[in-house]
Amino acid sequence: MKIYWSNNSVPELQGLDKHKQLDLRFRAVKANRHNPRLWLGLVAVFSVYLGILAFLLYAIPFSGIQILIQITLMLLFHFWFNQYLIWLIRPHLRLYRLALDKTYSNDDDDYFVPPAY
Structure with missing residues (x-):
């Protein structure tokens, strides 16, 4: 990937x-x-995030490192979900880009966005 x-x-x-x-x-x-895959992906990535966070926070006694762990995991969660989201929307982006690149004779300022199925 x-x-x-x-x-x-x-x-x-x-x-x-x-x-x-x-x-x-x-x-x-x-x-x-x-799209149910969007929400299932969000739940899956968030569940992994919470599992790792819970394990690390309870395994390590309270200290300043917990804040660093939380921030790092939050950034990783954002990165993972963003990668999944891009993978999920690429077919729609491909359709929109084709429609955007197509030239229309009647109105060149407006572009058609096809419906997403």
């Missing part, structure tokens, strides 16, 4: 300005809102 560090590393978003990248990503996430 390829790791995507930013929106520029996602092939479907390369070459677009930052505003368009965020707009297409927002539309793809919105289209996936009712």
